[in-house]
Amino acid sequence: MKTTKHTTRMKIDPQEYTFLLRGLVMGDRINPNRLIVVLIDGLSNEVAQRQLGYMEGLVEEGAALRARVKSVLPSLSRPCYASIFTGTSPRVHGVNTNEPTARLETLSVFDVLAEASHTSAVAGYHWMSELFSRGPYDLVRDVEQNHNESGITHGRFYHQDEYPDAQLFALAERMRRTENPDLLVIHPMGCDHAGHKHGGESREYAGRAAFMDGILATVLPVWMREGYQIIVTADHGMNAFGFHGGPDEAERITPFYLISQRLSSSRVTQDTIEQTELSALFCDLLEVVPSATMRPFSPSRKAQWFGL
DSSP: OOOOOOSSSSOOOOOHHHHHHHTTTOOOOTTTTTTEEEEEETTHHHHHHHHHHHHHHHTTTSSSEEEEEOOOSSSSHHHHHHHHHOOOHHHHOOSSSSSSOOOOOOOHHHHHHHHTTTTTTEEEEEEHHHHHHHOOOOHHHHEOOOOOOOOOOOEEEETTOOOOOOHHHHHHHHHHHHHOEEEEEEEEOHHHHHHHHTTSSHHHHHHHHHHHHHHHHHHHHHHHTTTOOEEEEEOOOOOSSOOOOOSSSHEEEEEEEEETOSOOOOOOOEEEEGGGGGGHHHHHHHHHHHHHSOOOOOOHHHHHHHOO
């Protein structure tokens, strides 16, 4: 668990969809080399396949590819964030627990983009700022960041686990429109928060995943129309007791959905991607060269997915 958990019952307000939808405007920009990554904190693969009906519908219709990701160990949030965006294991990047607050020394996707004169934006939990921008996190200084010269270019961060997912997507959408970043990362905490409070097999956890699917069904059509490549995945899962960190499948196996015009075919695949492959995949989709320390995305899988 990341912060003190509250015991009040989670309420899902359908009006949140309406407020978000009002702010979305179909644009005319086509962004084939830009990427949006939705990193849903704490969502297990099994629950995703049961509750993300909109995403599964895209797969069924051939508009998205579905696979799965195996997280690093320990399957804790901060080590997983570090591995997803540096392409290295905890043994290499040195983040083995949720406690370190310093910025990583290992090169990340955000560093690679900055060095290539590309931009990034993150709407996410404050640990993302600590790892890839600056740390320890200062609530007043770091909650809003603009035009950083290294690491994350633009950021909007929150520090309470119960921060509303729909509000976060609104902040992200605002940055997408105003800054037009090459990489946009959106990192909602609702599923993780519900899982810690109620367990990974609870009604509340499933309900929060279903609510996230509704948000995705609202925003993805806009992004798809504008030609974005989109990845929806998670950092780790959640066990029945409301914990994660170990090697069990419920804690370690997470969903992966990819929408890209570059795919040779969109389908369900049995592939299990190592979490440390993701950063190189991000770079490939963004057409920048991964750092030498990043684990390459599987060449055989790349050939199969993209016909290369």
